[in-house]
């Protein structure tokens with residue numbers, strides 16, 4: 001089976017992890033600091049805080065933004081559960097804004113309209129989680145303007161977008177978001193097995209994030225309420241978590257970061273090939289957001305069902321039967337039983353729901369060969385013409 005995504009590891013990655021196993025530090029230590037510094041440099045951000053996964057990163061980013069019960073977090077329904085759940089961890093109410101029918105990212109016009117209404121009703125959000133779906137940034141200029149106008153914090157969920165850029169600058173640079181979250185899960189752009197990171201240019205947020213990932217503890221005299229009792233002394237100044245990343249994971253992430261340019265180049269090549277090879281078929285191909293250069297975590301096509309004899313499910317199953325591990329990103333989050341229990345229903349976000357009835361994620365990963373890609377295209381063409 002050709003998977004939809006997979007990691008690319010080499011001997012250098014393996015050697016980097018083994019070297020940490022021979023060292024004095026296994027958990028959060030010097031390699032983690034090097035990984036954070038390398039990511040901050042690469043993304044042109046002032047601060048990077050690594051944690052055990054992007055879900056934890058989203059959680060502490062929300063805490064650092066001051067999100068609590070009685071507050072609201074808004075995000076897109078076309079995302080992984082974690083982009084919404086982080087709000088619920090803080091006891092906040094979660095709401096969604098429908099997607100743009102071209103980019104499949106949050107629709108900035110719909111966001112502006114919903115904010116106007118929320119201002120009238122006194123229900124403005126404290127946090128917006130803007131998800132760079134498939135590796136392509138949202139309309140971050142517009143979102144930035146709206147955040148200034150309405151005073152919400154922008155957390156960019158760039159789990160798909162390590163190595164992407166927007167407006168000529170790397171995603172994570174902090175020009176268009178207060179905090180940017182990356183995931184290093186194996187299907188994402190680079191991996192640390194499990195891992196996540198928050199990038200920010202705001203020192204007070206960075207300090208808070210560092211504390212929150214380790215029990216709310218500090219050893220910094222400047223953050224303490226009384227003078228140190230001695231060299232052993234630490235204080236817990238707020239409620240935090242154990243969300244630390246290990247040095248083993250950081251070594252893998254750092255080694256993978258060396259190969260990021262090559263990974264992105266190959267993903268862009270594959271995307272351009274799909275565009276070319278799939279043109280003319282009854283499909284809607286990914287539309288581009290002005291100023292965004294995608295990292296191409298996913299390559300999604302939408303079936304134009306009017307022009308196809310088979311159903312969405314039949315095309316999906318036909319591809320699986322042909323040994324192609326297609327997938328579907330995403331089931332609209334508001335239709336999950338947990339969110340239905342929060343009051344959402346079918347019909348609430350029609351663009352995301354229509355998208356869900358048509359979308360298929362095709363294989364997309366750096367080691368996918370041209371021949372394998374040709375086979376995917378051939379099988380898809382066969383099913384569409386059946």
Ligand SMILES: *Cc1c(COP(=O)(O)O)cnc(C)c1O
Pocket residue numbers: 053054055056079080082083131157159160183184185194195196
């Ligand atoms: C993968 C993913 C996450 C969660 O990442 P983990 O590192 O697995 O916790 C969050 N948001 C989006 C959009 C993702 O794709």
